Amino acid sequence: MQESGAAALTMLLPELLLAGDRQLPTRPIPGTDERLAVVGLGNSRAFKGGDSEVSQRLLSTFLGHGGSYVDCGGQGAYLVASIAGTLGHKHSAFLGSYFSGEFRAQSEAAANRLRAIKGGRPLDLMHTYPEDGVPNWDVFREWQEAGLTRHIGLARHNVRYYDAMMKVMQTGTMDFVQVNLSPLESEAEDRILPMAMDKGVAVTINRPFINGRYFSIVKGRPLPAWAVEFDCTSWAQFSIKYILSHPAVTCVLTETANPNHLLDNLGGGFGRLPDQKTRIRMRELVQSFT
Numbered sequence: 001m002q003e004s005g006a007a008a009l010t011m012l013l014p015e016l017l018l019a020g021d022r023q024l025p026t027r028p029i030p031g032t033d034e035r036l037a038v039v040g041l042g043n044s045r046a047f048k049g050g051d052s053e054v055s056q057r058l059l060s061t062f063l064g065h066g067g068s069y070v071d072c073g074g075q076g077a078y079l080v081a082s083i084a085g086t087l088g089h090k091h092s093a094f095l096g097s098y099f100s101g102e103f104r105a106q107s108e109a110a111a112n113r114l115r116a117i118k119g120g121r122p123l124d125l126m127h128t129y130p131e132d133g134v135p136n137w138d139v140f141r142e143w144q145e146a147g148l149t150r151h152i153g154l155a156r157h158n159v160r161y162y163d164a165m166m167k168v169m170q171t172g173t174m175d176f177v178q179v180n181l182s183p184l185e186s187e188a189e190d191r192i193l194p195m196a197m198d199k200g201v202a203v204t205i206n207r208p209f210i211n212g213r214y215f216s217i218v219k220g221r222p223l224p225a226w227a228v229e230f231d232c233t234s235w236a237q238f239s240i241k242y243i244l245s246h247p248a249v250t251c252v253l254t255e256t257a258n259p260n261h262l263l264d265n266l267g268g269g270f271g272r273l274p275d276q277k278t279r280i281r282m283r284e285l286v287q288s289f290t
Ligand SMILES: NC(=O)c1ccc[n+]([C@@H]2O[C@H](COP(=O)([O-])OP(=O)(O)OC[C@H]3O[C@@H](n4cnc5c(N)ncnc54)[C@H](OP(=O)(O)O)[C@@H]3O)[C@@H](O)[C@H]2O)c1
Pocket: 041, 042, 043, 044, 071, 072, 129, 155, 156, 157, 178, 205, 206, 207, 208, 209, 210, 211, 212, 215, 236, 253, 254, 255, 256, 257, 258, 260, 261, 262, 264, 265
């Protein structure tokens, strides 16, 4: 009975979101008066492939429901910034973009091009990848001091990068960290997330669906009846709500090129969240499928 109720709600959810024009809840960026919507949009295939029609649909839905953070690398960042501007969200869209401190002149040219599309304001967040340490971190600090960007951070998707990230986080010079987290990849909860809370670093999460593999793991399995206790109506929301119920998390990034999937994912930002005991139950359940 509860499962069929959940299924019916899932069918209704896109209409409910659109008709009600509900705005996503937000969380603060630590140490600032800025806030981010709890569900963000990852670097969609549509952005990467320059598909402006799909990108426009995705961004219109996302920003229209109060979405703010869009993670965008490479050429996709220009497309996202430009569509956000045409949709009237030049300032409310928060772009997390990627740069290399090693190729400084190229990065500055790319950052200035993006800045021009954003109307000349500083970039929101300039990220880099920690590889063998973060040798060019000082360059990011200089860019921030010079007013090229408001925030700087590190972003990676695997436990093997955590040591390098924590080394920089320890210096207190980092505003954002982006790591992988889901019921199947929860190592960040032991190390990165407690330190981020301690240091006042905003946390964005990647791989909520392990880049899609999660859906083949849960495929054909009914949601547990107790998922209604935290207003969860799909497996996508199950992972999103698991992530958002960690107190260190600012925003979870979900990648999709499918507008219906986006609505499903936005639904994960609304309603109740699981408590700590339920989180463990969620993790154990999904891990038992593998
Ligand atoms: N900095 C880094 O090193 C790094 C590394 C990895 C990821 N990231 C960022 O994190 C973002 C998300 O992580 P991810 O790339 O691992 O992707 P993900 O969000 O874990 O998974 C994306 C996959 O799930 C599918 N999907 C999304 N929503 C769905 C839904 N509601 N129902 C069914 N299928 C759904 C998508 O297919 P459809 O398109 O068909 O919906 C896609 O195949 C990326 O976009 C990127 O911005 C950063």
